[in-house]
Amino acid sequence: EPEVTQTPSHQVTQMGQEVILRCVPISNHLYFYWYRQILGQKVEFLVSFYNNEISEKSEIFDDQFSVERPDGSNFTLKIRSTKLEDSAMYFCASSSGRGGHNEQFFGPGTRLTVL
Amino acid sequence: AQSVTQPDIHITVSEGASLELRCNYSYGATPYLFWYVQSPGQGLQLLLKYFSGDTLVQGIKGFEAEFKRSQSSFNLRKPSVHWSDAAEYFCAVGASQYGGATNKLIFGTGTLLAVQP
Numbered sequence: 001e002p003e004v005t006q007t008p009s010h011q012v013t014q015m016g017q018e019v020i021l022r023c024v025p026i027s028n029h030l031y032f033y034w035y036r037q038i039l040g041q042k043v044e045f046l047v048s049f050y051n052n053e054i055s056e057k058s059e060i061f062d063d064q065f066s067v068e069r070p071d072g073s074n075f076t077l078k079i080r081s082t083k084l085e086d087s088a089m090y091f092c093a094s095s096s097g098r099g100g101h102n103e104q105f106f107g108p109g110t111r112l113t114v115l
Numbered sequence: 116a117q118s119v120t121q122p123d124i125h126i127t128v129s130e131g132a133s134l135e136l137r138c139n140y141s142y143g144a145t146p147y148l149f150w151y152v153q154s155p156g157q158g159l160q161l162l163l164k165y166f167s168g169d170t171l172v173q174g175i176k177g178f179e180a181e182f183k184r185s186q187s188s189f190n191l192r193k194p195s196v197h198w199s200d201a202a203e204y205f206c207a208v209g210a211s212q213y214g215g216a217t218n219k220l221i222f223g224t225g226t227l228l229a230v231q232p
Contacts, residue, residue, distance in 0.1 A: 004158070033219070043159070043205060045219040056219060091158060104220060106151075106159040 002026045004107035006092050012113045013082055021077045021110045023092030032075045033093040033104060034067065036060070043091065049075065050098075082114045117142045117210045121223035128196050129231045136191040136226050138180075138206030147209030148189040149220065150180055154202045162204075165189065176200070201230045 005024045013019050025032050034046040048055040049067055066078045075094075079086055089111050093104040120139045128134055140146055147166045151159040163174025170182040180191045189206060204227075207220040 035220070035222075042224045043207075043220075043222040045221065048219055058219075093159075098218070102218075103161050103164065105161075108156065108158040 002105075004092055004094055004105050006090075006107035006110050008110060009108065010111045010113070012115065015084060015114055016081050019079050019082055019112060021079075021090050021092075021112070023075045023077070023107055024073050025075055025092065025094030026096075026105055027073070029094035029096050029105070031055075031095045031098065031102075032067075032069070033095075034077045035091045035093065035106075036088040037091065037109075038085075038088045046077070046090075079112075082112075084114050087112055087114045117208060117221050119206050119208050119221055119223035121204075121206055121226050123226045124224070125227045125229070127229040127231060130198050131195050134191075134193045134196045134200070134228070136204050136206075136228070138189045138191065138223060139187050140189060140206070140208045141187065142208050142210065147218065148180075148182060149207045149209065150174065150178070150189075150191050151205045151207060151222075152176075152202045153205065153225075159205065162191070166209075196228075196230055198230045198232065201228055203227045 007022045032049040035043050037043045045058050047057040047061045064080045068076050089109045091109045092107045095102040095104045118141045149164045150162040152162050153159050162178045163172050165172045165182045173179050178193050182189050203225045205225045206223040209218045
């Protein structure tokens with residue numbers, strides 16, 4: 001069964017460092033998403049991406065964040081200069097179509113720890 | 116503003132007992148509603164979804180949920196819980212920007228289910 005994969009599963013970094021979180025969405029999906037979950041809090045939407053551009057972003061997704069689809073398979077989230085409060089689980093998701101009735105398939109997440 | 120409330124942070128049930136997890140939403144139009152389950156170390160797996168039609172929807176693993184517009188609720192139920200159902204359960208509403216190409220999900224805070232033998 002096709003699935004969304006994410007690497008690494010856990011990343012530890014120093015404050016101020018750049019990190020890149022990687023995701024491989026399901027191969028025939030066209031819509032991609034990043035969410036994050038700070039420990040003990042709800043899962044929050046960060047950004048959605050379609051046709052090589054951002055479709056929607058939340059207020060969390062400031063200039064420190066960027067997303068890219070560098071090739072036909074990967075979808076990345078970059079944080080330019082990490083802060084302590086960026087420590088969270090980051091989930092990638094993908095869907096085949098537009099609209100709320102299309103299921104978003106989630107990856108297992110990358111746990112980012114900023115020291 | 117769109118929001119989802121899961122009033123129960125933690126629930127413990129005995130194996131074989133029935134289960135109901137509560138979810139209330141706030142959304143201006145007809146919502147798209149979802150229940151996801153997250154097992155430790157795993158991603159979010161879709162249990163079921165509602166977007167139109169029959170207000171009682173069936174999902175995987177024997178779960179069902181009922182959409183009640185008058186109560187703005189979408190409670191998840193299972194008649195007999197198995198030990199393997201122990202996990203965290205998230206209710207979510209699908210929301211979209213006007214004219215936007217995608218729908219973001221707005222999640223509740225989750226309910227952690229423990230199952231006693």
